[in-house]
Amino acid sequence: MTIYGDDPDPPLRTNLLRNTIRKIRRTHRGGSPRQQIVVLLGWLFLVYAVVCALQYSFPRPSKSVIKCETPIHDKSNNIKLPRPPDRESLSQTWKTLQAIYDAHPPQPLDLTLKSFKSVSEFPSLEDIQTHTQISTEHAQASRKNHVEVTKKLLPYPDRLFSGRGIIMLAGGRYTGFATTGLGMLREVGSKLPVEIWVKDHEEENEQWCIELANEGIACRRLSDYMDTKLLEHGYQLKISSIFFSSFEQILFLDADNVPVRNPDGIFKSKAFTDTGVILWPDYWTHTGSPQLPYVVGLSDGPSEMLRKDQTAESGQLVWDKRRHWKSLCLAAYYNYFGPQHYYTLISQGWAGWGDKDTFAIALQSLRQDFHMVPHPLVTLFVNGSGNGIGMLQADPTKPAAYEPMFLHSNIIKWSIRGFFCSGCDNDEKDPVALGAWENGKSPINSHLKEHRRIFSMERMESMNIDPEPLIWKSFEHVACRSVWQQPDLCKRTREHMEQTFGYEFRQAKASPIFGGGGDQICRKTR
Numbered sequence: 143m144t145i146y147g148d149d150p151d152p153p154l155r156t157n158l159l160r161n162t163i164r165k166i167r168r169t170h171r172g173g174s175p176r177q178q179i180v181v182l183l184g185w186l187f188l189v190y191a192v193v194c195a196l197q198y199s200f201p202r203p204s205k206s207v208i209k210c211e212t213p214i215h216d217k218s219n220n221i222k223l224p225r226p227p228d229r230e231s232l233s234q235t236w237k238t239l240q241a242i243y244d245a246h247p248p249q250p251l252d253l254t255l256k257s258f259k260s261v262s263e264f265p266s267l268e269d270i271q272t273h274t275q276i277s278t279e280h281a282q283a284s285r286k287n288h289v290e291v292t293k294k295l296l297p298y299p300d301r302l303f304s305g306r307g308i309i310m311l312a313g314g315r316y317t318g319f320a321t322t323g324l325g326m327l328r329e330v331g332s333k334l335p336v337e338i339w340v341k342d343h344e345e346e347n348e349q350w351c352i353e354l355a356n357e358g359i360a361c362r363r364l365s366d367y368m369d370t371k372l373l374e375h376g377y378q379l380k381i382s383s384i385f386f387s388s389f390e391q392i393l394f395l396d397a398d399n400v401p402v403r404n405p406d407g408i409f410k411s412k413a414f415t416d417t418g419v420i421l422w423p424d425y426w427t428h429t430g431s432p433q434l435p436y437v438v439g440l441s442d443g444p445s446e447m448l449r450k451d452q453t454a455e456s457g458q459l460v461w462d463k464r465r466h467w468k469s470l471c472l473a474a475y476y477n478y479f480g481p482q483h484y485y486t487l488i489s490q491g492w493a494g495w496g497d498k499d500t501f502a503i504a505l506q507s508l509r510q511d512f513h514m515v516p517h518p519l520v521t522l523f524v525n526g527s528g529n530g531i532g533m534l535q536a537d538p539t540k541p542a543a544y545e546p547m548f549l550h551s552n553i554i555k556w557s558i559r560g561f562f563c564s565g566c567d568n569d570e571k572d573p574v575a576l577g578a579w580e581n582g583k584s585p586i587n588s589h590l591k592e593h594r595r596i597f598s599m600e601r602m603e604s605m606n607i608d609p610e611p612l613i614w615k616s617f618e619h620v621a622c623r624s625v626w627q628q629p630d631l632c633k634r635t636r637e638h639m640e641q642t643f644g645y646e647f648r649q650a651k652a653s654p655i656f657g658g659g660g661d662q663i664c665r666k667t668r
Contacts, residue, residue, distance in 0.1 A: 210648065210664040213619060214328050221358025224307055224335040227388040231302055233367050236385070240372075242294045243475050246287035248437070248483045249280040255491045265429055265492055270449065273490045274431045281444075284437045284483075291475050292439075292508065298467040306391035306409050307335040309383050313345030316397040318557035321624070323400055325616025326609070328357055331404040334393070337362050339383035341370050349625040362386070374481045377496040380456065381470075381477040390464055396457040400549040400556055402609040403537060408460055411539040418462035419469075419512035421502055422535045422548075423519060424455035428499075429492040437487065438507040452514060453489075456498040457550035458535060466510055473504035517544040524554070525598045529585035534605075546605055554586060554596075558617035559626065561590060562634040579634070593641035611643045615663065 258265050258273065265273070308327065312320040320338060327336065335358045340346050342365035351361035364370050364379065367386045373379060384394055391409055395401070413420050428451050432444035441447055463470060476484040477497055488503060489495045505512045517536035524531055532551035536544050563577045578584035579591060589596050597610045618639060622632035639645040646664040 208646065208664050208666050210646075210662040213615070213623065213661065213663055221333055221335055223355060223358055223360050224305070224337055224388050226360075227362070227367070227386055228302055229366055231299070232386055235296065235299055235302070236368050238296060239471055239474065240478070242291060243478045246290045248284040248287060248479055248487075250276075251479070251482045253483045253486045255486045255495070258490075258492055261493070264426060265490075267446070267449070270429055270490065271432055271446075274433075274486060276431060276433045276487075281433045281436055284433075285439065288437055288439065288507075292468075292472060295468045295471045298464055303388060303390040303463050305335070305389055307337060307387075307389040307393075308332070308405075309337050309339065309387050309389070309392050309394045310399075311340070311379055311383055311397055312338050313340040315557075317345075317347065317350075318559050319551075319555050320397040321620045321626070322556040322558070322613060322616050323395060323397060324354070324357075324359060325619055326400050326402075326613060327405075329612040329616055330401050330609075332401070332406050333358075334406055335389075336360070337383075337387050337389070339364060339379070339387075341365065341373070341379060347625065353624060372478075375496075377485070378477050378480060380497050381474050381500070384461060385470065385474055391462050392460070394456075394459050394461070395548070396550060398532075398551045398555050399457045400532075400551055400609065400613060401547065402534070402549050402607050403545075403547045405547060407539050413513040413515075413538045413541070414460055414462070417511045417513045418465035419501075419505060419510075420460040420515065420538050421454045421456070421512060422458055422515045423517075424453040424494060424498065425519070426453055426493065427451060428453055429490055429494075430488045430499075431486075431490055434487050434503070438503060440506060453494060453499050454502045454514070455519065455533065455535070455550065456501065457533070457552065458548050459501060460538075461501075466505065466512075469501075469504045469508050469510050472507060473500045476500040476504060513538065516541070520544070520546065522549065522597065522601070524585050525589065525595050527585060530554075531596070546607060549609065556613060558620050558631065558635060561586070561617070562621070562631055562638075563628075564630060590638065593638055595642060611639075611645075611665070614639050614643065614645075618663070 253274065253276070256273070258269060310320055310323060317340075324336065324338065327334075336354075337360050338351075338354065339362045342363055346361060346363060354361065362383075364373075364382050364386065368382065373382065380394065380396075384392060393405060393408060408414060408420065411420075428448040430448055432446060435441040435445040435447050436443055461470065476488075477500055480497060480500065484500065485495050485497070488499050502512065502514075515536050515538050519536070520534040522531045522534050523529060530553045532549050532553055534546040535548040535550060537547035559577070561578050564580060578586050581587055586596050588594070595610055599608075602608050602610070614635070618632075618635050620626050621628065621635040636645070636647055640647075644666040646666075648662045648664055
């Protein structure tokens with residue numbers, strides 16, 4: 143709905159109503175009282191409709207245009223919930239794989255993780271060659287077990303997976319980040335079903351899950367499918383959620399990943415249809431042990447063959463399980479023994495220790511094709527400063543030139559509670575000790591207090607995007623309309639939106655008979 147300027151002047155509406163009634167009285171003095179009443183009611187109904195139309199459409203050329211809409215989260219978007227995974231069959235599949243993994247562990251199972259001399263400078267070749275000590279006997283044993291695992295990987299389980307959708311992890315403080323990412327998916331127009339995974343019942347918010355179901359988002363618990371006590375580190379949750387998801391084709395997003403464009407077209411891109419896997423680049427090349435290529439079967443001995451390869455940044459990845467099932471199971475093997483061995487073997491403890499390169503290594507080990515997005519990531523900084531926000535990753539549907547699709551906010555996490563919450567430290571599941579607007583050391587403290595944009599508008603215009611107003615719409619839903627709604631939090635959020643982006647919040651005045659009613663979010667446009 144579009145409104146030009148303010149409401150029409152009250153005298154206009156009064157004169158219109160008075161003149162219409164006079165006309166009715168002159169025209170319909172004859173007839174029975176019943177007929178006169180019916181005619182009068184009909185005219186009044188028509189007048190009311192005209193007044194409502196004037197109220198929302200009356201031209202005021204001296205004013206800017208104001209566009210109003212019902213909040214997207216309040217609408218019925220007709221996105222079907224994904225079907226529940228086959229718990230019994232998937233659990234049994236996992237137990238079979240787990241037995242294979244347990245029977246063929248890498249050696250040693252307590253690979254020492256130690257720091258490099260410098261965390262800011264890329265390690266030298268000598269440092270990479272000598273940093274992690276693995277004996278020849280251990281490397282040979284690991285390679286032998288790796289060969290046995292690849293031989294015994296299970297075939298693709300038909301009928302367990304279907305369709306395509308998006309997966310995201312939540313739980314603890316990551317739930318706050320996920321509310322933003324999930325909100326932005328719908329704000330940018332994604333119509334794909336979503337599964338939000340948590341570790342167990344303790345990390346699940348049942349009321350939130352009920353809300354999410356209205357938007358085609360289903361909550362899942364890993365503990366329903368596996369013994370989560372085996373998961374020693376949070377990095378192991380990603381592969382588990384991908385493995386147990388009901389989707390055959392998945393887009394995985396970290397909880398702190400904010401889409402800035404609709405990602406639905408990825409599954410129709412040439413990059414995906416040609417290979418079945420899309421990965422995105424990280425800042426640096428490989429720092430893995432020279433024994434890594436030997437252990438996973440890429441070389442006949444210790445090698446530097448991976449040193450010039452770009453590492454992957456797994457805040458987002460696209461995977462076709464049918465085409466790359468065995469690679470997924472091999473990546474699961476690396477993650478199963480990740481904290482004890484493979485995370486250190488792959489990165490040697492330099493930046494990026496964790497799951498992020500296990501996917502590419504598994505694909506390479508099984509000689510499977512995949513698409514690595516060719517465009518380098520772009521670092522996004524806080525407006526007017528050198529403080530980083532996160533990594534803008536490219537749209538793989540636009541291979542010719544860099545265009546952003548995902549903001550992986552690995553530095554400043556986008557959570558309205560983390561921005562404006564006060565006294566949220568009592569929340570056991572998602573404590574926020576001090577909101578950024580109260581924390582003078584926060585790099586966005588002055589932006590929130592002075593109601594300034596956090597992203598540089600000039601930078602956004604150069605990339606033809608403007609995601610920040612939409613992010614704040616997602617914030618407003620959490621603060622004012624969700625299970626986390628709080629009056630003070632809502633007030634601060636709306637005040638910032640009004641003063642920074644020109645938003646207005648109105649109660650629609652039109653009768654539901656004419657399609658109105660309910661809250662409206664309005665924004666002035668030129």
